[in-house]
Amino acid sequence: MPATYEPIATTTLGSAAATVSFTSISGSFTDLILITNSATGVNDIDVYVQVNSDTGTNYSWTRITGNGTAAASSRSSNSGLGFRIGNMSGSNVGQNNCIVQFQNYSNTTTYKTILARGNNPSLLVEAYVGLWRSTSAITSMDIKTQSGTFSTGSTFTLYGIKAA
Amino acid sequence: MATTYEAIATVTVGSGGAANIEFTSIPQTYTDLSVMLSLRTNRNTDSDFVEVTVNSNSSNYTYRYVRGSGSATESYTETLAFWEIHRANAATSTANTFGNINLYIPNYAGSTNKSAYYDGVNENNATTAYAYLGALLWSNTSAITSIKFEPGAGTTFNQYSTATLYGIKNS
Numbered sequence: 001m002p003a004t005y006e007p008i009a010t011t012t013l014g015s016a017a018a019t020v021s022f023t024s025i026s027g028s029f030t031d032l033i034l035i036t037n038s039a040t041g042v043n044d045i046d047v048y049v050q051v052n053s054d055t056g057t058n059y060s061w062t063r064i065t066g067n068g069t070a071a072a073s074s075r076s077s078n079s080g081l082g083f084r085i086g087n088m089s090g091s092n093v094g095q096n097n098c099i100v101q102f103q104n105y106s107n108t109t110t111y112k113t114i115l116a117r118g119n120n121p122s123l124l125v126e127a128y129v130g131l132w133r134s135t136s137a138i139t140s141m142d143i144k145t146q147s148g149t150f151s152t153g154s155t156f157t158l159y160g161i162k163a164a
Numbered sequence: 165m166a167t168t169y170e171a172i173a174t175v176t177v178g179s180g181g182a183a184n185i186e187f188t189s190i191p192q193t194y195t196d197l198s199v200m201l202s203l204r205t206n207r208n209t210d211s212d213f214v215e216v217t218v219n220s221n222s223s224n225y226t227y228r229y230v231r232g233s234g235s236a237t238e239s240y241t242e243t244l245a246f247w248e249i250h251r252a253n254a255a256t257s258t259a260n261t262f263g264n265i266n267l268y269i270p271n272y273a274g275s276t277n278k279s280a281y282y283d284g285v286n287e288n289n290a291t292t293a294y295a296y297l298g299a300l301l302w303s304n305t306s307a308i309t310s311i312k313f314e315p316g317a318g319t320t321f322n323q324y325s326t327a328t329l330y331g332i333k334n335s
Contacts (some may be wrong), residue, residue: 005169010195010334035196037270037279066230066239066297094276095301099268119281121226121301125239155271157195157334159168 003162008032010157016149020156023140027106029160034085034100036143038154041091044123046146047098050082051112051138059083061130067123082144083130086118093153096120105138112138167333170194174328181206181320185327186312192273194331199311201265202326203252205318210257210291213316214265216247218278218308229298246314250296251286252325254318258288262325267300272308277301 006029009022025032036047050059061084062075076084086098100116111133118126132138143156172194175185190197205212217225227248228241242248252263263286269278284296311329315321 003167005332007168007334035270037274037276064230064237064297066228066237068228068239068241071230071232071237071239092277094271094274094278094305097270097279097281099281117281117283117297119279119299121228121279121299123228125228125230125281125297125299127230127297153276159332159334 006160008158008160010155013150013152013154016152018145018149020143020150021140022158025139026160027137029106030104030163031161032102032105033159033161035157036098036155037094038088039090039093039095039151040088040145040148041151042148043089045088045148046084047086047088047118048082048084048144048146049100050142050144051132052136052140053142054134055080058133059130061128063126063128065124065126083114083116083132085116085128086126087120087124089120089122091151093151095122102138108135108137110135170331172329172331175326177321177323177325179323181322183320184312184314185321186310187329188310190309190311190329191331192307194273195271195334196332197269197272197308198330198332199267200328200330201267201313202262203265204262204322204325205252205254205315206320206322207254207315207318208256209254210288211251211263211286211294212254212318213248213250214252215314215316216249216267217312218302219306219310221304222246224303226301226303227298229296231294231296233292233294247300248316249282249298250284251294252315253286253288258290261288269308274307275305277303277305278308
């Protein structure tokens with residue numbers, strides 16, 4: 001049976017970094033899955049993904065979130081920060097995780113969408129839908145903090161999924 | 165290329181039900197774990213929560229969820245002796261309906277605290293049903309070697325409940 005869920009690349013930070021990049025992403029898969037397991041040492045820091053080094057105001061997202069006492073929904077349009085995918089608290093790198101699915105990322109006809117789950121058990125649980133208004137295939141991504149850095153030991157893994 | 169997403173073990177509850185479902189001696193050779201659950205309990209109402217413990221440990225579990233019931237949204241958090249995940253169908257819900265939960269645990273064999281998340285649904289085409297998104301934290305740096313699921317208020321999982329443990333490798 002052909003493998004349909006394959007690891008593309010993984011990074012474990014040997015020192016704190018503000019950005020983690022995956023480049024030269026093969027277009028041979030159907031979808032991509034990004035999994036992060038990270039911390040930043042500061043409370044309530046959002047996590048973003050910019051693709052193809054695009055810093056233009058081409059991203060939008062909508063989310064549902066729960067903080068433990070109330071549910072809420074919010075959105076952002078024409079953002080240049082990238083896809084928002086989650087939130088971090090605490091200094092232990094096992095403390096937070098995000099999983100992001102990039103659908104049909106390599107086609108050159110449609111705008112690109114994502115589904116993301118951001119899991120900061122100390123503060124927020126979030127689910128996102130995101131849009132990048134570009135028909136370009138996604139060939140690279142930069143995972144960024146809202147401010148500060150990802151802590152040493154944070155892990156980032158990119159998988160590819162094939163439809164056939 | 166090596167298989168990245170592998171089934172490690174699966175359990176199907178037989179006649180008479182089961183007080184718990186447990187995976188033991190989990191190999192430490194994967195990066196992440198995923199458990200797919202299809203559950204119904206004997207609790208005498210329409211749904212039940214599920215208690216999760218790892219390594220037979222009973223402290224430092226936090227869960228935080230947001231849920232929709234079809235008519236309202238809510239969020240809740242608690243720190244307990246187990247993770248609560250949601251929800252199994254139960255005795256008074258529509259026959260043959262089971263709640264489904266996907267539990268995902270990144271970096272389960274590492275030496276940091278363990279965060280995880282789950283998605284859960286228990287539709288039944290009748291009474292109130294729920295969709296859950298949950299974030300989980302076990303504040304313990306031990307590698308996870310076993311996972312146990314128990315009915316929250318019922319005493320047994322019903323026949324045909326299933327649980328499958330998968331391992332995901334990053335290389």
